[in-house]
Amino acid sequence: MRVYLAVLACGLRRYSTYRAATAAGVLTNSVFGLINAMVMLAVFHARPHIGGFDAADAVTQVFVAQAMIGPAATFGPPLDLGDRIREGDVAVDLLRPAHLTAWWLAHDLGRAAFAFAFRSLPTFLVGALVFPLVLPHDPVRWAAVLAAVVLATLVGFGLRYLYSLAGFWVLDTRGINAAAWILGPICAGMLLPLVLFPTPVADVMRALPWSALVQVPADILLGKTHLPGGTAGALAYQALWAAALLAIGAALTARATRRVVVHGG
Amino acid sequence: MADADPAPRALTAYPRLAWTWCTAMAQYPASLAMFAIASFAAATAELGAIFVVFAHAGRIAGFGIREALLFYGLSAIAFTITDFLLGSVERLGNHIRRGTFDTMLVRPVSPLVQLATDEFSPRRLGKVVPGAIALAYALGHAGIHWTPARIATVPVLVCSAMVICGSIWVIGACVQFFVTEAGEVANSVTYGGQALAEYPLAIYGRDVVRAVTFVVPLAFVSWQPGLYLLGRPDPLGLPAVLRYAPPVVAAVLFALAALVWRVGLRRYRSTGS
Numbered sequence: 001m002r003v004y005l006a007v008l009a010c011g012l013r014r015y016s017t018y019r020a021a022t023a024a025g026v027l028t029n030s031v032f033g034l035i036n037a038m039v040m041l042a043v044f045h046a047r048p049h050i051g052g053f054d055a056a057d058a059v060t061q062v063f064v065a066q067a068m069i070g071p072a073a074t075f076g077p078p079l080d081l082g083d084r085i086r087e088g089d090v091a092v093d094l095l096r097p098a099h100l101t102a103w104w105l106a107h108d109l110g111r112a113a114f115a116f117a118f119r120s121l122p123t124f125l126v127g128a129l130v131f132p133l134v135l136p137h138d139p140v141r142w143a144a145v146l147a148a149v150v151l152a153t154l155v156g157f158g159l160r161y162l163y164s165l166a167g168f169w170v171l172d173t174r175g176i177n178a179a180a181w182i183l184g185p186i187c188a189g190m191l192l193p194l195v196l197f198p199t200p201v202a203d204v205m206r207a208l209p210w211s212a213l214v215q216v217p218a219d220i221l222l223g224k225t226h227l228p229g230g231t232a233g234a235l236a237y238q239a240l241w242a243a244a245l246l247a248i249g250a251a252l253t254a255r256a257t258r259r260v261v262v263h264g265g
Numbered sequence: 266m267a268d269a270d271p272a273p274r275a276l277t278a279y280p281r282l283a284w285t286w287c288t289a290m291a292q293y294p295a296s297l298a299m300f301a302i303a304s305f306a307a308a309t310a311e312l313g314a315i316f317v318v319f320a321h322a323g324r325i326a327g328f329g330i331r332e333a334l335l336f337y338g339l340s341a342i343a344f345t346i347t348d349f350l351l352g353s354v355e356r357l358g359n360h361i362r363r364g365t366f367d368t369m370l371v372r373p374v375s376p377l378v379q380l381a382t383d384e385f386s387p388r389r390l391g392k393v394v395p396g397a398i399a400l401a402y403a404l405g406h407a408g409i410h411w412t413p414a415r416i417a418t419v420p421v422l423v424c425s426a427m428v429i430c431g432s433i434w435v436i437g438a439c440v441q442f443f444v445t446e447a448g449e450v451a452n453s454v455t456y457g458g459q460a461l462a463e464y465p466l467a468i469y470g471r472d473v474v475r476a477v478t479f480v481v482p483l484a485f486v487s488w489q490p491g492l493y494l495l496g497r498p499d500p501l502g503l504p505a506v507l508r509y510a511p512p513v514v515a516a517v518l519f520a521l522a523a524l525v526w527r528v529g530l531r532r533y534r535s536t537g538s
Binding site: 018020021023024025027028031032035036038039042043045046047050172174175176178179181182183186191192196197 | 293295296297298299300302303304306307310311314317318321322323324325326444445446447448449450452453457460461464468469470473
């Protein structure tokens, strides 16, 4: 366990080095948040209620989406693991007396923790200062939101881990990554809140793992979950996806390591 | 013998370097195809968002979907073509960090051309397609009252918009001469600018429109050209003469981008050891 904590700390320290990049990230996320929020305000000005959402709900979701870009890595970056598989450095990772999945998870959680504190919170704060966001008064709700962010981070890692693992089977994973990085954000609710899509499309998107990255945390914050069991049900849904993706990742790792061939002289 | 006229040389170097990268990318045809499809899908998704938004709202700020497609098309075509031609400049910071920018400086080709063609990929053309289709459709169906003057103006407006976008792209990249890791700042005006200019700017209200008219002149990419083509008065009451300004704004911004690039290049002192 100690080794994973050390890896987590390394991940945290690594990303905390890039202060200017973090500030630039907050600026960009905030600008996109402002643009998307103004589009949402214009839509809801024309039609005040869409699928149970009002303007404040939609604007709040816009900033949840921007805030989740950091911890859940909805727009990337992909794990370094992908490059390491292509270049063969993964052999070094496999020699370590640590589980490959757990090693990279620890590293990514370090990155996510830093991103949450220094990217998500400032971005969301900008949104709250400019627009009247829906901010619950109930501390239990905030605890649920925090849990949802953690679970979204795990789901985000699970997905990116699978994208990287594809490298064991396909030599060039950039195509797979490109497709995943486009479909993912749309299904997550980054492009538009899912309630704006036609109901059958929205239902399919909700059933896919990406919805656990943005839409489900936003629903929990807004108290508008579509799942049975309300907030608890929504958290369970995220936990289920996280567990499933990590289990698949671990199983595929075991298969992949049996077929890895390290080239070299 | 020193080359007396560097401009034509840059013009021949650009396609040559771009072609080299194309043949390199063609070594992975499956990846290239998937990338192109992915870029196309991403741009189509953005266009889809506009349809979804207008399907719910009907008209926004006095504009319907057909007029909105005109603004989208003008913005998308300008941004995606400049992204295709010189989007790679945004990786300046990476090159500085890795020392590969020094390599570019010692080669006898403009470093800007080398930077713009670095990892040049035809896949980015995928992004251009939805914008081109939307623009072609909107030019026919947005209710434009075509006069010879308007027909003649379309290419001028599109070229001006591309020069404006390209200049913004270069200026944004030059930020990395000063703060190497702050590459993402540029995204807020390049990709962010595209996202903003895809909608009729009136929906953002007076303050935002003033900012993108007089500070970061994104209004001259799609908003003012669109108003001109539609023959609509400015709903926010800015002077009507602004709609004739895109070529002037493009020229000024081009000069500014050239200046900022030169200043940045002069200030560049390599990464050291």
